[in-house]
Each structure stands twice: as structure tokens, then as C-alpha cells.
Amino acid sequence: MGIENRDYLRHEGGSSFGGSTGGGLQTVKWIIIVNVAVFVLQVVTVGAGDFITAALALSPGSVLERFQIWRLVTYAFCHEPRGVLHIFFNMYILWIVGRRLEPRYGSREFLLFYLSAVVVSGLAYLLLELILARPGSVIGASGAVAAAFILYAIHYPYEKWLLFFVFPVEVRWLCLAFLVFDIHPVLLELGGAGGGNVAHAAHLGGYLFGYLYYAQRWNLQDTFSGLRNLKLPKRRPRSQLKVYQPQRDSAEIEVRMDEILQKISDQGEASLTDEERAILADASRRLRNRTRS
DSSP states (O other): OOGGGOTTEEEOOSSOTTOOOSSOOHHHHHHHHHHHHHHHHHHHTGGGTOHHHHHHOBOHHHHHTSOOTTHHHHGGGOOOTTOSHHHHHHHHHHHHHHHHHHHHHOHHHHHHHHHHHHHHHHHHHHHHHHHTTOOOOBOSSHHHHHHHHHHHHHHOTTOEEEETTTEEEEHHHHHHHHHHHHHHHHHHHHTTOOOOSSOHHHHHHHHHHHHHHHHTTOOHHHHHHHHHHOOOOOOOOOOSOOOOOOOOOHHHHHHHHHHHHHHHHHHOGGGOOHHHHHHHHHHHHHHHHHHHO
16 A cells, blocks of 8 residues: 555656557566466455465564565565555556666566565565564555656656646656655654554655665666675585695705614604605605606
């Protein structure tokens, strides 16, 4: 709920809904298709206990107690099944902004941006729920859509959308209004007022991520490629015997050889140390090389 609820908006851009933008829209289309498919499953299982919604929704307990980390993504692909406005306006706004952003950033980068915004928005929601000690749950793509919207507003601040389908308003002022509408309830909740059924904290997490993505010039393809190619240094097998053998001149070697041979004569070969055995082997090698030359 939230940005997707704002049915008083209509885009007044240069191309119509469903029109071509001159770039690929594979990511936007597939996100919408997956959301619609999951929504249909939610609707047909409403009478069976809403188990689809229950399996995908995000809550503090599901992540922090049951370690169901995947819910940080799945919650954004399901919507309120008892009505169509929730999913319709989420997907409608995603289409409007996505058809400009995906050709600009590329399909793969936009997909990574969207999924990252989903996770960040979910974490923002969990943070507020933990602060307020509430066992709430959230569904819907509003946080990720909010991230895409603010990125769109940064790139196209002077484009006009129709407020109440009548009054043209520049996107930058709509963005400011959305921020106020989402910040105010969160401040009230932090002050002790009861919350509603809109995940304003998720929206704010999306706004923040979208802004940082642009301001920090993040390239998520490079980031994820770097993490995938990161290789930990391999442990070198430890040698069972480490002998440091300094170079010795001939006179020193002969003296040491005499001592070693005398020791073998007195105490036997088993009495030799590792260093003495190494010296003996080195002397034998030198002798063989001298003979061959």
C-alpha cells in the first residue's frame, strides 16, 4: 500500500501506455508477469487459508527467528488478494517508470536494482517493526516501486503527471509529496501513535536506496560480478619437513662430513639429525656431479 494506492495519478509523457520506448523492456515485463501470476495464485487460494500469501509475506519472526531469508524478496511479488488496486497501481507505476529506466540502465542492471531495492525496503520495514516491537507482516512491491520512482524523478524531474487525471504536476513535486506522506506517519509511529495498514518504512527504504544508487553511481552488475569472481586464497599444504640448507664452501663441507662420518661410526646412522642427513645428501650430490663433469 502507499505509492501504489495513489490512483489519482496518470502519466503525461510522450509515449502512451504500452508504447515503444526504443529499448528493451524484458525485465519490467517479466516482473509484471511474475507479480500477476502470483496474484492469481493468491486469489484462487484465498478460501484455503491464504497459504500462498502466508508463505511469501515478510515479518520479523519469519526472518530473525525462523531464518527464512528468502522472504526478503518474495514478499514483493505478492499483493492483497481481496482487491485489485494494490497490484494494479504498483504495476502501473512500475511500467511508467521502468520503460524509461530499463533502456537507460540495461535489463540486467535494472533487474539487480529492482531486487536490491526489494531487499533494502524489506530491511527498512523490519527495522521499524523491531524498534516498535511489533509482530507485523508486509506484502507488496511498493518499496521497490518507490526506489524506481525516485530514480525516475531524478532523471526526469520536469515531466508532468496528471493529478486526479486532470491537473498536470511536475514529477519532482510529486516526489516531494510522496516523501512527506511517508515520513509523517513513520514519525507518528515512532512517537507512539498507532500505525495503519501501509508499510511507510518500506517506502522510505526504497526512496533512500534509489537516491543512493544514483548519488553514489553504483553499478550493481560490476559489484555482483566482483563478488562472484572473488576467490579466497588457497591454503598451501604444510611440508612435513622444512630444512634450510645454506650454501657452504668445500672446506666447511669436508669438516662437517668428517664429523658426520665419525658420528655414524660411533653411534650408528640412526643417530643423525635431519640437518646432518641433508648435509650428507648434499655432499653425495656434489660428489656425483663432480664425477660426471
